[in-house]
Amino acid sequence: xxxxxxxxxxxxGMLLGNAAWAGATELYNKKSLYRNxxxxxxxGLRCMKFGRTTGSRQSCIQLSDHDKLIFxxxxxxxxxxxxxxxxxxxxIVGLGGGTLPSALRKLFPASQIDVVEIxxxxxxxxxxxxxxxxxxxxxxxxEDGRVFVKRALKQKAKYDLVMLDAFDHxxxxxxxxxxxxxxxxxxxxxxxxxxxxxxxxxxxxxxxESATYYSVFGDFYxxxxxxxxxxxxxxxxxxxxxxxGNAKKFEDRFxxxxxxxxxxxxxxxxxxGWPADTKILTDxxxxxxxLNAQR
Amino acid sequence: xxxxxxxxxxxxxxxSGYFVMAxxxxxxxxxxxxxxxxxxxxxxxxxxxxxxxxVGYLLGGHLSVHAPSLRRLGYLMLGxxxxxxxxxxxxxxxxxxxxxxxxxxxxxxxxxxxxxFFLPTAISGTVSPYSIRLLVKQLHVSGKSAGSLYFVxxxxxxxxxxxxxxxxxxxxxxxxxxxxxIAVSVLIGLVAVLxxxxxxxx
Numbered sequence: 001x002x003x004x005x006x007x008x009x010x011x012x013g014m015l016l017g018n019a020a021w022a023g024a025t026e027l028y029n030k031k032s033l034y035r036n037x038x039x040x041x042x043x044g045l046r047c048m049k050f051g052r053t054t055g056s057r058q059s060c061i062q063l064s065d066h067d068k069l070i071f072x073x074x075x076x077x078x079x080x081x082x083x084x085x086x087x088x089x090x091x092i093v094g095l096g097g098g099t100l101p102s103a104l105r106k107l108f109p110a111s112q113i114d115v116v117e118i119x120x121x122x123x124x125x126x127x128x129x130x131x132x133x134x135x136x137x138x139x140x141x142x143e144d145g146r147v148f149v150k151r152a153l154k155q156k157a158k159y160d161l162v163m164l165d166a167f168d169h170x171x172x173x174x175x176x177x178x179x180x181x182x183x184x185x186x187x188x189x190x191x192x193x194x195x196x197x198x199x200x201x202x203x204x205x206x207x208x209e210s211a212t213y214y215s216v217f218g219d220f221y222x223x224x225x226x227x228x229x230x231x232x233x234x235x236x237x238x239x240x241x242x243x244x245g246n247a248k249k250f251e252d253r254f255x256x257x258x259x260x261x262x263x264x265x266x267x268x269x270x271x272x273g274w275p276a277d278t279k280i281l282t283d284x285x286x287x288x289x290x291l292n293a294q295r
Numbered sequence: 296x297x298x299x300x301x302x303x304x305x306x307x308x309x310x311s312g313y314f315v316m317a318x319x320x321x322x323x324x325x326x327x328x329x330x331x332x333x334x335x336x337x338x339x340x341x342x343x344x345x346x347x348x349x350v351g352y353l354l355g356g357h358l359s360v361h362a363p364s365l366r367r368l369g370y371l372m373l374g375x376x377x378x379x380x381x382x383x384x385x386x387x388x389x390x391x392x393x394x395x396x397x398x399x400x401x402x403x404x405x406x407x408x409x410x411x412f413f414l415p416t417a418i419s420g421t422v423s424p425y426s427i428r429l430l431v432k433q434l435h436v437s438g439k440s441a442g443s444l445y446f447v448x449x450x451x452x453x454x455x456x457x458x459x460x461x462x463x464x465x466x467x468x469x470x471x472x473x474x475x476x477i478a479v480s481v482l483i484g485l486v487a488v489l490x491x492x493x494x495x496x497x
Binding site: 033034118143144145146147150154173174175178180181282283284285286287290291 | 324327328329330331332333334336394395400461464465467468469470
């Protein structure tokens with residue numbers, strides 16, 4: 001009898017394990033060239049996950065209101081607009097569910113938005129499940145971010161806003177976190193072009209990353225919650241008064257995104273405090289994943 | 296003395312295995328800034344290394360037919376070391392040149408890894424069959440000699456892979472790792488040449 005109970009528990013466990021998480025509905029589950037992509041709905045949210053069941057969520061939308069930003073980091077990335085309120089040419093490296101390009105598209109219907117995504121399957125999933133549309137002046141380039149940036153630089157392309165969102169929680173493309181890469185990105189920025197980067201907030205990598213950004217751009221703002229968003233403007237950071245002024249202008253337009261200055265401005269601070277002898281990450285020295293694994 | 300010579304042959308073969316895999320691993324790093332780290336970049340790298348090794352095995356076998364000696368094996372090791380130098384000194388400008396005209400990163404990375412890594416890898420590939428020739432004394436144990444040699448050289452490859460990816464990239468720059476490995480190759484190669492030379496005179 002006891003044995004039967006154990007068997008029953010085991011079977012129930014396996015069944016639950018298959019349904020993954022009680023209450024969640026799986027919509028899509030496929031191995032792509034680079035990872036396993038999982039799309040599911042749970043508690044009014046539709047989310048994309050990399051990995052099978054244990055990975056963290058890459059992207060989520062609220063089914064009743066697609067415009068709403070769900071993750072803190074996507075809201076923090078929007079603070080980039082406080083530094084340059086009218087980007088005409090926008091580059092986003094890393095598509096995910098297309099949250100960032102979709103939000104920017106609504107805010108700036110006439111701007112050109114280029115998105116680079118290495119995984120064709122992610123691009124497909126974003127269109128199919130996350131209401132992302134790559135039509136008109138939104139273009140998706142299915143290639144490596146670094147290669148795109150290098151090529152764009154050669155073609156003398158310029159962007160008013162560049163967003164780096166190519167890292168997932170467990171893997172960093174190391175060639176996109178080096179001084180040389182950031183120099184190339186800087187070369188793409190217009191005179192007052194803004195860079196926003198979604199990065200990690202707690203590991204040994206933090207200081208290395210700070211030192212590397214500083215070596216290319218000088219002072220930069222950061223917004224920290226569970227992620228760190230790095231924000232900076234080419235040619236020096238704008239004064240706080242300018243940022244607050246811009247923030248007021250965006251108050252109404254940010255409301256549908258479920259964020260605003262009350263949330264973003266208090267998070268904004270100039271990064272400082274890393275040891276002076278912190279090593280800079282370069283194409284020659286870039287063990288970012290090893291450093292990120294160390295707390 | 297004979298035991299020592301035999302040991303040295305194994306060291307050469309083991310180190311050659313280490314050398315090839317460490318370079319293969321780092322080559323992905325070296326190509327990434329220009330060609331990315333997409334799956335096909337790795338595909339190009341692995342293709343070139345396998346091709347180079349296959350050619351190296353063939354060549355090493357042929358070379359071993361005529362007057363095989365420890366001294367000559369030492370020269371092969373020195374040759375592989377010298378052929379790796381361009382990666383350190385001209386790698387970057389060369390990759391930039393290829394990036395200029397290779398618009399498809401698949402063929403760009405294939406060409407780049409051929410230009411930079413084919414020669415040193417092919418020369419490294421000659422070491423194994425040549426070493427087997429030096430070890431085999433009798434026909435009936437030839438399989439055993441070959442087996443031991445495969446063991447040592449592939450074990451060396453495993454060590455080279457884990458050391459490089461787990462630790463060396465955390466402690467050193469890529470070029471420092473390359474120069475360090477080239478120095479070890481030169482050292483071992485020279486010992487083989489000198490010792491082999493002494494033996495030949497006897």
